[in-house]
Amino acid sequence: MKTTGKTSLVVALIASALAGCGGDQGGTTQPQIHAQSGKSSDVASCPAWVSTQVYTLGNCVTYQTKVYKAKWWTQGNVPGTEQWGPWELQTITPTPTPTPTPTPTPTPTPTPTPTPTPPPTGLTKGVKADQTKRVFTGYYPSWSDNWFTAINNDGTPKTLDQVFTESKLAKVPAQYSHIQLSFANPNFSWGGMAADSWSGTGISFNAKPSDIRQAIRVLHARNIKVTLAVGGATYNDWTPLVNEAGGTGPIKTALANFLRDMEIDGMDVDYEIGGADAGNVTAYAKSIQALREATDAAGSGKILTLAGWSTGADCIAATSGDAACAGKLSYWGGSAGRERLTFRKTAVGGPKNGQSIGSLLNIVSIMSYDAQTLHYDPVTAYKAYRPLLAASTIVSLGLETAAEGWAGGMLVVNNADAVCAGSTITQDQYGVANPGAYSVERFANTMLASTVNSRDGLMLWHILKADSLQCGSKATAMPAGVGAKVGAMFGLPADPYPY
Incomplete structure (x- = not known):
């Protein structure tokens, strides 16, 4: 039908315009990803999805360890929850953060036997006897x-x-x-x-x-x-x-x-x-x-x-x-x-x-x-x-x-x-x-x-x-x-x- 054709054309033009200007986020440019690129650097550049953020065509996000690319303008749509939604699952999975090698627990240093309190020193009072004289x-x-x-x-x-x-x-x-x-x-x-x-x-x-x-x-x-x-x-x-x-x-x-x-x-x-x-x-x-x-x-x-x-x-x-x-x-x-x-x-x-x-x-x-x-x-x-x-x-x-x-x-x-x-x-x-x-x-x-x-x-x-x-x-x-x-x-x- 002619009506349908016109509607599709309008939607496409709006999406293209929004993609060019970056939506309403003040011109903030979202990272782009090429599907099937397989590069870990691409994965590393995709930020985590934020529900209040506006995304446009080509923007990529990560959500629950998976990577998604926006097919058009979207805000609030949860990636992976809508079969015909604005998000396209990518084949690249972010490289998981490597599990750090656990630092071995050091062998505890044995608690030393307490040294007895030394006798107080520093006598300054009293006169000393002379052990060289008569007893x-x-x-x-x-x-x-x-x-x-x-x-x-x-x-x-x-x-x-x-x-x-x-x-x-x-x-x-x-x-x-x-x-x-x-x-x-x-x-x-x-x-x-x-x-x-x-x-x-x-x-x-x-x-x-x-x-x-x-x-x-x-x-x-x-x-x-x-x-x-x-x-x-x-x-x-x-x-x-x-x-x-x-x-x-x-x-x-x-x-x-x-x-x-x-x-x-x-x-x-x-x-x-x-x-x-x-x-x-x-x-x-x-x-x-x-x-x-x-x-x-x-x-x-x-x-x-x-x-x-x-x-x-x-x-x-x-x-x-x-x-x-x-x-x-x-x-x-x-x-x-x-x-x-x-x-x-x-x-x-x-x-x-x-x-x-x-x-x-x-x-x-x-x-x-x-x-x-x-x-x-x-x-x-x-x-x-x-x-x-x-x-x-x-x-x-x-x-x-x-x-x-x-x-x-x-x-x-x-x-x-x-x-x-x-x-x-x-x-x-x-x-x-x-x-x-x-x-x-x-x-x-x-x-x-x-x-x-x-x-x-x-x-x-x-x-x-x-x-x-x-x-x-x-x-x-x-x-x-x-x-x-x-x-x-x-x-x-x-x-x-x-x-």
């Missing part, structure tokens, strides 16, 4: 120490400066070269740092072991050595430890572990079971041997010290065969001569087998007090002890501020202060009259005059004892005055008494 040992009573914690409220460790400020132990004056922590039970057990308890040790600190270890680190930073005093007047259950001498056993193991865990420099033998009979001397010797073995098991460089009985080196009937005892017999009985007999014995079994007991000791401090002054002179005791030990072993005289445990002695600082009963010595152990004053000055001068070992020194029982007594018009010695006098005479660092 000055102080016993520190654990039961008199204050409570403190080495941990901040946020769980972080306190600095050494903080511990120094808060701990009495950490503030020990620098005149002291060695501190003896008093006292451990010789029938010792230790639960380790995980337990963080003094249970089984006999030690009576108010702070926990982990806190005291930080105080010990402060003392080490100040060049002060720390040892564990075992025994004392309170603890006399030595038999289980005696039975481990020359062998192995749980007590020696526990002591060695304790020294390592607490970073302590050694042990001190405080065997105070009275008597110089053969059985007690043997038990004493084995106690020393066992503690030496435990000390060595804790690591190299650790020391064993001993608190010797006041009259332990005296000549008694049982030592009459000693050349040094010819014609001499001490006024005293009981434990008199006990160390003289013990040091000559030999270790049996173990790594020290055959060695003399005396040779196992690094320092001997004579408890040259609690013997009054009527028949006892500490200087005489030192002269008796010194030849019993090797020159390499340090021998020190002991001091106790008044009032002493066995009342009578009144220790004064200076010779000139000896103006009351008990501040001058009436006789020594062998009846020699008026040997001198019972004073820090006299005893320090005795050490300075000794040439056997340049480190022979003094010991104080104990650092925190602070009784204040009068000796006539003079004051008796107190720890602060003792420390100042000893420091001045021995040339030790000046450090004010902090307690």
Whole structure:
């Protein structure tokens, strides 16, 4: 029909005009595609179909991974949904986006074992001790120490400066070269740092072991050595430890572990079971041997010290065969001569087998007090002890501020202060009259005059004892005055008494 022919012509002319001007999209030119071209570049140039976009003859789009070409003007017609619609499916299928090669999952780096929090460093407070001068040992009573914690409220460790400020132990004056922590039970057990308890040790600190270890680190930073005093007047259950001498056993193991865990420099033998009979001397010797073995098991460089009985080196009937005892017999009985007999014995079994007991000791401090002054002179005791030990072993005289445990002695600082009963010595152990004053000055001068070992020194029982007594018009010695006098005479660092 003519009408039909005219309509077809009009549609064709409109389509041609629209194709030439690009429809109503502001002249935006749509990509063209030649059917059956098969070129991936053609596919790559066809954008995704957009429902609101106007497309004209020859425009190409991609829809659901297929390529379509517009046969005439169209908008909103979904490609591929109308059999006689404006879109012609092309044979080219877009090259699918290649599936990326999966990146292999890296083998996870093993989580390292956490490094323990290192001890806080950077101590700027406190005076350092001098380990090249004469020894000055102080016993520190654990039961008199204050409570403190080495941990901040946020769980972080306190600095050494903080511990120094808060701990009495950490503030020990620098005149002291060695501190003896008093006292451990010789029938010792230790639960380790995980337990963080003094249970089984006999030690009576108010702070926990982990806190005291930080105080010990402060003392080490100040060049002060720390040892564990075992025994004392309170603890006399030595038999289980005696039975481990020359062998192995749980007590020696526990002591060695304790020294390592607490970073302590050694042990001190405080065997105070009275008597110089053969059985007690043997038990004493084995106690020393066992503690030496435990000390060595804790690591190299650790020391064993001993608190010797006041009259332990005296000549008694049982030592009459000693050349040094010819014609001499001490006024005293009981434990008199006990160390003289013990040091000559030999270790049996173990790594020290055959060695003399005396040779196992690094320092001997004579408890040259609690013997009054009527028949006892500490200087005489030192002269008796010194030849019993090797020159390499340090021998020190002991001091106790008044009032002493066995009342009578009144220790004064200076010779000139000896103006009351008990501040001058009436006789020594062998009846020699008026040997001198019972004073820090006299005893320090005795050490300075000794040439056997340049480190022979003094010991104080104990650092925190602070009784204040009068000796006539003079004051008796107190720890602060003792420390100042000893420091001045021995040339030790000046450090004010902090307690």
